[in-house]
Amino acid sequence: MNDYGIHIWSNDDFIIEKGLVKINHASKPSLLEIAQKIRATGIRGPILLRFPHLINKQIDTLFGQFNRAIKSFDYKGRFHAVFPLKVNQFPNFVSSLTTIGKKYNYGLEAGSKAELIIAMAYNNQNAPITVNGFKDKGMITLGFIAAKMGYDTTLTIEGLGELHNIIEAAKEYKDPIPNIGLRIRLHSSGIGIWAKSGGINSKFGLTSTELLEAVELLKKHDLIDKFTMIHFHIGSQISQINPVKKALREAGNIYAELKKMGAKNLNNINLGGGLAVEYSQHEHIHNRNYTITEFTNDVVFLLKEIATQKGVQEPNIFTESGRFIAASHAVLITPVLELFSQEYTEKGLRLKKNNPPLIQELYDLYKTINPSNAIEYFHDSLDHMESLLTLFDLGYIDLQDRSNTEILVHLIIKKAIELTKDKDRFELKKIQDRVQERYLLNFSLFQSLPDFWGLGQRFPVMPLDRLDQRPTRSASLWDITCDSDGEIDFNVDYPLFLHDVDLSKEEYFLGFFLVGAYQEILGMKHNLFTHPTEVTVHFDENGYKLENMVESQSILDILYDMDYDINEIQANLKQLIAQSRCKEKEKLLEILRMLLHDNNYLKISPKKENNG
Numbered sequence: 001m002n003d004y005g006i007h008i009w010s011n012d013d014f015i016i017e018k019g020l021v022k023i024n025h026a027s028k029p030s031l032l033e034i035a036q037k038i039r040a041t042g043i044r045g046p047i048l049l050r051f052p053h054l055i056n057k058q059i060d061t062l063f064g065q066f067n068r069a070i071k072s073f074d075y076k077g078r079f080h081a082v083f084p085l086k087v088n089q090f091p092n093f094v095s096s097l098t099t100i101g102k103k104y105n106y107g108l109e110a111g112s113k114a115e116l117i118i119a120m121a122y123n124n125q126n127a128p129i130t131v132n133g134f135k136d137k138g139m140i141t142l143g144f145i146a147a148k149m150g151y152d153t154t155l156t157i158e159g160l161g162e163l164h165n166i167i168e169a170a171k172e173y174k175d176p177i178p179n180i181g182l183r184i185r186l187h188s189s190g191i192g193i194w195a196k197s198g199g200i201n202s203k204f205g206l207t208s209t210e211l212l213e214a215v216e217l218l219k220k221h222d223l224i225d226k227f228t229m230i231h232f233h234i235g236s237q238i239s240q241i242n243p244v245k246k247a248l249r250e251a252g253n254i255y256a257e258l259k260k261m262g263a264k265n266l267n268n269i270n271l272g273g274g275l276a277v278e279y280s281q282h283e284h285i286h287n288r289n290y291t292i293t294e295f296t297n298d299v300v301f302l303l304k305e306i307a308t309q310k311g312v313q314e315p316n317i318f319t320e321s322g323r324f325i326a327a328s329h330a331v332l333i334t335p336v337l338e339l340f341s342q343e344y345t346e347k348g349l350r351l352k353k354n355n356p357p358l359i360q361e362l363y364d365l366y367k368t369i370n371p372s373n374a375i376e377y378f379h380d381s382l383d384h385m386e387s388l389l390t391l392f393d394l395g396y397i398d399l400q401d402r403s404n405t406e407i408l409v410h411l412i413i414k415k416a417i418e419l420t421k422d423k424d425r426f427e428l429k430k431i432q433d434r435v436q437e438r439y440l441l442n443f444s445l446f447q448s449l450p451d452f453w454g455l456g457q458r459f460p461v462m463p464l465d466r467l468d469q470r471p472t473r474s475a476s477l478w479d480i481t482c483d484s485d486g487e488i489d490f491n492v493d494y495p496l497f498l499h500d501v502d503l504s505k506e507e508y509f510l511g512f513f514l515v516g517a518y519q520e521i522l523g524m525k526h527n528l529f530t531h532p533t534e535v536t537v538h539f540d541e542n543g544y545k546l547e548n549m550v551e552s553q554s555i556l557d558i559l560y561d562m563d564y565d566i567n568e569i570q571a572n573l574k575q576l577i578a579q580s581r582c583k584e585k586e587k588l589l590e591i592l593r594m595l596l597h598d599n600n601y602l603k604i605s606p607k608k609e610n611n612g
């Protein structure tokens with residue numbers, strides 16, 4: 001049975017039971033049950049579910065593992081963490097995160113002025129705020145205001161120009177002023193598609209020469225005591241542990257050197273993010289070669305070793321893990337609208353009294369195929385199809401014959417797959433992309449999985465039900481944008497098999513998992529498809545509650561956000577109807593009004609419901 005690799009990627013957050021994928025928590029509801037509850041309120045289109053208990057789990061794991069390692073190595077520094085807002089700034093996520101993070105004094109990291117405002121408004125009272133990214137005077141001023149508000153604020157400098165501006169600001173604003181961090185440019189960099197943040201050619205950080213100069217400047221302006229942190233970030237989704245260790249050795253030694261140079265309050269090393277998430281749903285591919293236990297052990301052990309060697313105090317450890325904290329909390333549910341080769345059923349077959357001999361043979365293959373001849377017949381059918389298509393091109397057979405050919409070959413392949421079960425799967429797999437089923441999903445890939453579009457990053461996907469039935473169709477997934485890139489092609493390296501469903505009788509939903517990091521904010525409004533309807537699933541003693549529903553934007557809101565004058569749009573539409581010669585103008589206007597207030601996704605229930 002296909003478990004869609006749930007044992008690889010789900011970290012026990014989700015389980016399969018009785019053919020359904022369920023949330024492995026509290027009353028263990030199925031995702032299907034939740035989706036249906038939301039759809040019962042009239043929502044169609046994609047749904048993004050948020051699970052705060054999974055944010056909680058990741059935060060507990062991060063702090064738990066670091067604190068365990070600190071204890072076991074008798075490490076003298078402490079562990080702190082901030083969440084990098086760029087990974088997910090959506091209010092219903094941030095609000096869960098800060099509430100859950102209170103017990104650990106978990107803070108926020110901001111990389112722009114707008115993010116810093118979120119941090120200043122919502123950070124827990126005594127929790128740290130770190131400010132990275134390129135800064136102008138305005139952003140530096142915001143940092144000073146944050147410090148005045150009482151937040152434990154650190155401005156991390158990306159270049160010497162910023163330091164000059166901070167020195168200026170420090171003259172203007174008296175204590176309390178923010179702490180200063182220096183971002184260091186390491187030789188080491190990560191590996192993978194997100195590795196560009198580290199390395200000597202990285203966009204960020206100070207070289208050794210600049211570090212020396214920065215320390216001189218800080219001393220000269222009497223700010224050296226405010227220098228409390230060094231920071232680095234070697235890239236996101238670091239798949240291997242070795243680059244992390246290399247970076248730590250480099251950073252640890254820089255820390256020790258700077259401390260010896262008189263940076264006496266420098267007590268923190270900030271490792272940035274990079275902790276990876278296992279996205280793979282295939283046995284042969286793994287996105288991460290280490291566990292969180294190994295990661296935390298290595299960090300603590302290496303920093304202890306360096307501090308001991310160099311005779312300096314063991315630094316506090318800061319991390320800014322984003323992906324690791326946020327990815328698992330969100331699941332995207334997409335309704336399947338159509339299967340494109342569903343017309344290939346026996347019903348569609350229109351055999352003539354006298355068929356071309358090859359078609360007759362195809363029909364015989366179809367009727368006599370059995371487990372022992374399945375592969376052979378399957379090969380024969382492909383061969384016949386080639387010949388028949390050539391005959392069509394040459395004008396020897398007609399369109400009806402061609403249609404019968406397509407149907408028969410599809411039926412034979414379906415049967416062959418069914419009959420061979422797991423045996424000759426390899427041979428079938430090779431050609432499965434020739435007979436793939438195209439599943440049309442009510443969502444936008446550009447909006448909801450932009451990293452697939454931009455970087456080819458794959459996310460685990462599976463149907464919400466029928467998990468006790470063998471999926472037989474090799475599937476490619478299409479979104480509803482008018483763009484041929486809005487497709488997840490069937491790929492033999494990452495094969496996806498789905499069920500043969502009759503959408504006129506039953507519904508079918510796919511869930512995309514681990515979409516809580518980066519995807520929402522990177523999402524594009526291609527074809528003006530906006531953020532899907534979101535709902536927070538909150539568990540309590542009595543089960544779960546669906547909270548904070550935010551419906552996908554209405555068409556009018558979308559146009560308003562694009563700076564259209566929506567009054568003008570409505571007036572134009574009204575005038576055009578008034579001027580037209582049609583009857584029932586009032587009725588048309590009423591329909592138009594309703595449609596303008598709908599969201600942009602398709603409002604289709606493929607299943608024919610009794611009441612229409």
Ligand SMILES: *Cc1c(COP(=O)(O)O)cnc(C)c1O
Nearest residue numbers: 236237272273274320321322323
């Ligand atoms: C993006 C970023 C992070 C978060 O990285 P993840 O891989 O998501 O953990 C942390 N720190 C800095 C400076 C970043 O730019």
